[in-house]
Amino acid sequence: MSADLLSVDPLTAARRLLGAALTGRGVRAMIVEVEAYGGPLDGPWPDAASHSFRGLGGRNWVMFGPAGRLYTYRSHGIHVCANVVCATGGVAGAVLLRAAAVEAGIDVAQTRRGDSTRPATLARGPGNLCSALGITMDDNGIDLFDAMGPVRLTLSEERVGVDGPRVGVSKAADRPWRFWLADRPEVSLYRRSPRAPALGESD
DNA sequence: GGTAAGATCAGC
DNA sequence: CTGATCTTACCT
Numbered sequence: 001m002s003a004d005l006l007s008v009d010p011l012t013a014a015r016r017l018l019g020a021a022l023t024g025r026g027v028r029a030m031i032v033e034v035e036a037y038g039g040p041l042d043g044p045w046p047d048a049a050s051h052s053f054r055g056l057g058g059r060n061w062v063m064f065g066p067a068g069r070l071y072t073y074r075s076h077g078i079h080v081c082a083n084v085v086c087a088t089g090g091v092a093g094a095v096l097l098r099a100a101a102v103e104a105g106i107d108v109a110q111t112r113r114g115d116s117t118r119p120a121t122l123a124r125g126p127g128n129l130c131s132a133l134g135i136t137m138d139d140n141g142i143d144l145f146d147a148m149g150p151v152r153l154t155l156s157e158e159r160v161g162v163d164g165p166r167v168g169v170s171k172a173a174d175r176p177w178r179f180w181l182a183d184r185p186e187v188s189l190y191r192r193s194p195r196a197p198a199l200g201e202s203d
Numbered sequence: 204g205g206t207a208a209g210a211t212c213a214g215c
Numbered sequence: 216c217t218g219a220t221c222t223t224a225c226c227t
Contacts, residue, residue: 076208077209078211079212083210127211168209170208191211
């Protein structure tokens with residue numbers, strides 16, 4: 001089962017998700033940008049930017065469950081963001097889906113995002129990605145490898161990507177846990193959090 | 204029971 | 216650069 005390929009640390013899972021196909025409610029898109037979150041708290045790189053950092057809670061419980069599930073959360077009270085749960089054995093981990101290239105159902109995505117949205121920006125940014133694929137908070141916890149499910153994931157051959165710091169995090173802001181495919185117009189622009197410490201002062 | 208911060212986005 | 220909008224988590 002493909003979910004086993006995601007029962008690994010968040011960095012490995014993130015790289016495996018680059019180039020994978022995500023199908024949601026009439027739209028198919030290729031994942032081109034992701035970010036790793038979580039991992040062991042007692043390891044060398046505890047992740048203070050992860051929702052799992054302060055332990056199991058009402059919002060993040062899916063992150064502590066089996067790999068291959070969808071973890072959604074509401075951002076700034078407005079947007080929905082989607083993660084693929086990874087890791088295993090009680091260690092919480094997830095990969096945030098930051099951008100994708102819409103390959104099928106462009107008209108559907110266009111309708112959801114607004115007809116004036118340029119194709120490359122239909123699923124650019126985690127909030128926009130969920131909007132384009134019709135992912136809502138009701139999808140939290142669903143199995144992405146369930147053939148009957150509303151949102152499905154199909155892994156492909158691993159692709160070599162580029163890495164750099166994660167977008168918008170105020171903790172561990174310098175850590176290169178963001179991965180993307182080079183030369184892809186759908187990849188979102190890097191923005192450092194205004195609340196992050198000066199460059200080099202974050203672990 | 205109050206409050207501040209936030210893995211964002213679009214519009215000035 | 217700013218406002219929108221709301222849930223969670225942490226404080227008193």
